[in-house]
Structure formats: structure tokens, C-alpha cells
Amino acid sequence: MTLFCHNFLERYFLPHGIVVSVIYCLGLMSLWTFIAGFLSRKNRVERLSYIQESFKDYFGRDPLEINIIIVQYKEATEDFIEASWIGIGLLSVVSIASLLFIVLIAYFTLAELTKRAGIMSESTKRQQNQLMKALIVQTITPTIACFSPCFFSWYLPVFGIDGGELLQLISAVEMSAFPFFDPLSTILVLPVLRRQIKKVFGYQDPSTTNIIVQNRVQTSCL
Template structure:
């Protein structure tokens, strides 16, 4: 299903770039001295692996978003699950669950940075096999919760298929009944403009669909708000501890600040390209905003950029990684620019010597 060149190609380009920058990021981590960031390197590697998993899901489950002024729809636009009915809907739910997984892994990073400063004994427990397993369960529960909410409250049915039928036929020339989708329908506007056959079936959104739409959106909003609030609270405590801890050496404080700065940017990225587009798509219909295909440009493309911007932010902000990468890039340039020059003949009949500069 072709919507626009930017929607068709940019997510795929970002997905491919994710498999370039994240392995590069992992190489920079593993080639760094262990003493520089300690066991925190394992969390950073985990972050890179998750980014590649995120891109894999996105490449296999390409989605599109449509707003109608009374509802929002996220549907499967292409890929191996296209046209598979409920299986495709489940794939969309899992794809949406990756947004919550990104929240979960960021929370783990903030918790780690917090306890490094406040209680190192807990860090030791976190890095044991049992602790790592607990962190994994905590992480995976975010995705399961989000996907479950999508499946229980935001599934598509005959009523929502009928409601968006005209708009999808007009804008995309597809039958909405053939699509796998998730949808929140809050109310129906302008019924007098609808054909009578549709008007009879949709005098208003049924109480049941309005109830489950509101419940689903409010639960997802709660998950998102809890994650962002935790970032802000833990971040404020970390910065305050760094400022009021004269016992820590300047070198250690500098390292903590660099790591926290990178983590802060990592947090800013999903807030801008995950949290904000979701809020716009969810609550635009509540405010009567008919965003139509603009959700694809403001949301889908932005969401696909997350796994690429994530490792780039850390590489650019951490001097060790940035300088090492610049050094690697400069080596072939220096090699190409360097030449060989022969020493002028000395007058010796035995021949001329050659020296590389």
C-alpha cells in the first residue's frame, strides 16, 4: 500500500542505518578501556541490541497512521503480515509495544545511574544473574502491557471499519475492511453528510466502542506519563547529587556528567519522536483535529528514526567515542593524502635511495 515516497522509503532507510550505527556503537564500547565506564557498558550494549530489534520489527511491520477528526487509526501498510487479518492486527500491537519497550529500557538506565551515586550495593545486586533477569522481566513487561492494551481495547471491528470506509477509499483507494488495524473512535461527526446505508448503522459511536477507546488511550497515556515523570524525577536527583557531592573526584564527576548528558539526550529523543507523536495522534481527534495523512509524516517517520538517533547521540556526546570515531575516519583520509617522494640523487653511481615521508 503506497502512501507517499517519504513514508515508503524513509522508515526503511532509517532501519538500514540502525544496523550500521548500532554495531559501530557496540564496537566503540567494547574497544574502550573497561575502567572508563565499568559495567555500565553492558547496559549500553543492551540498548544497541534493542535498537536493532526495534528496527527489525519496524521493517517487518510497516505501519501508517490516519486521523479523522473523531478517531485515530494505526494500520498495517505493507510487509509479510499484510492481509493476514487478526494476525496482522497482533503484529501491529507488538509493533506499538516497542514504543513502551523503549520507555522501559530508558527507565533501567536512569535507575542504574541513580544507584551508582546513591547505593552501590544495589548495583552489585542488579548485575548478578538474578538481578539481570529481574531487569529483563521489568523491561519486557512494558511491551507486554502496551500490546495487551492494544489488543483488548483498540482492536478494529465492523463499526470502525464502516466509519473509516469512505475516507480510506477516497485517500488511499483501499477497502478498510481488508486492513489490519488498531483504532480509537470517540464519537461520530457530520452524520448528515454520510450515505443513508452508513447513517443507519452509525447514528453515533456505540457506548461500548467509546468506552473501550477511552480506556485504552487513558491507560497508554498513563504508561507514557509514568515513564516520562520517572525520567524527570530521577534525572533531577542525579544532577542534585552530582552538584552536592564534594567527596567525588572531579574526574569521576566529569564522567558522570558526560554519561548523564548522553542519557538526557537519549530521553529527549523518544519524548520528541515517540511520546509527542503518540499524544498528537491520540488526542487530536478529541480536540476535533483532522490530521489525516499528516500523522504519517509527524509520527511514523519520526518513530522510525529513534533507533538511529539513539546511538548517534551517545557517540557525539561522549568525547572518548567521538574522538575515536573521528580518528578512525581520518586514517584513510591521511593515507590517501600521504604520498611518497624520492630523495634527490646523491651523485653516487650505485643509484638513488628512496624514503617515505
């Protein structure tokens, strides 16, 4: 949008698009909160007692003493099993829809950039390649760090597969590290951002230094 529809972006996205984006994020937060409340209101003590011993063995904590919500697909009341499926189903729809939205935006952006590659200058083409890399990274990172751990944790028990402590540790590390690695991956992909980070730490790129020196020499000669 910034490259090819700048006027449209300024006219409609500012501020309307920003407001819609904020409302969309608040809607997702509200839906997750509603689902958590929907699951937590049904026989909480009885359900947590079911996992009490195994939870203590894994984490050394009593689940009745902390704020935690669980789902059960069997060995529970029919009412709660139904609530578990409804909750996980809604969360799956929201997660998949968000992921598809990211993939579609990336696809249409890459398609538009590829279509206009023939009329771009060399500088714009370089920016295009950098943008493509950044889009790919921005699509893959949340898929691996956020969607995959949740998906495996939700659905492995359906098939009687115990992910064990390893899955729990990997999921916890991935989701905790996501806020750090998401911007870091973009910074590493885009040269402009890389140079700024190097400058912060006092490292000057030799190629950039040579260009600055040459420009100064040319200016002094003039």
C-alpha cells in the same frame, strides 16, 4: 549507581535487577498487546468501514485489508466509545509513567552528581558534565520521538482537531528514526564514543595523536 554505589550494584542488580528489568519490559509489551486485543475485538468491520473512504484518500489502501486498530470518541456505539476511552486511558498511563520514570532517574542522578561535585577530581568532573549532557539527551529524545506523536494522535481528535496528513507523516518519520537517532545522539555527546566512531572511519583526532606521540617520546627518553 555505578559511580557511588558500585558494591550495592554488583550485589543486588546482578543478576536480580536485570531479571526485574526484563520482566518489566515484558509486562509493558503484554499490556500493549492486551489493549490492542481489547480494542480489536469490538465490531472491527463496522468501525473500519467508518474510516474506509478517508483512509483510502490518505494512504491509498483499504483498512479492511490490513492489520489496523482504531479508536472513536463519537459517532459510534456507546460500547465502543467506552472501550476506546479505556484503551487510550491505559496507554496514556503507561506512557506517562514510563516518561516520569526516565525523568526521575535523570533528576536523581544529576542531583547526586551535583552534590558530590566538590569532592571530585577534574577528570571525574569532566565525566560528570558528559554524563549530564547524555542524560539530558536521553530524556529529551524519547519524549519528542515517541511520546509526543502518540499523545497528539490520541487526543487531538477529542477536541475535534484534524492533524491531517502532516501529523501522520511527522509521527511516522519520528518513530521510525528513533532507533537510529537515540544512540547517535548519545555518541555525539560523549567524546569517548565520538573518538571510537572516528577511528572506525579512519579519522584520528589531532589532540589524541599529539598525546600519543608525547607519551612515546617520554617513554623513549626514559
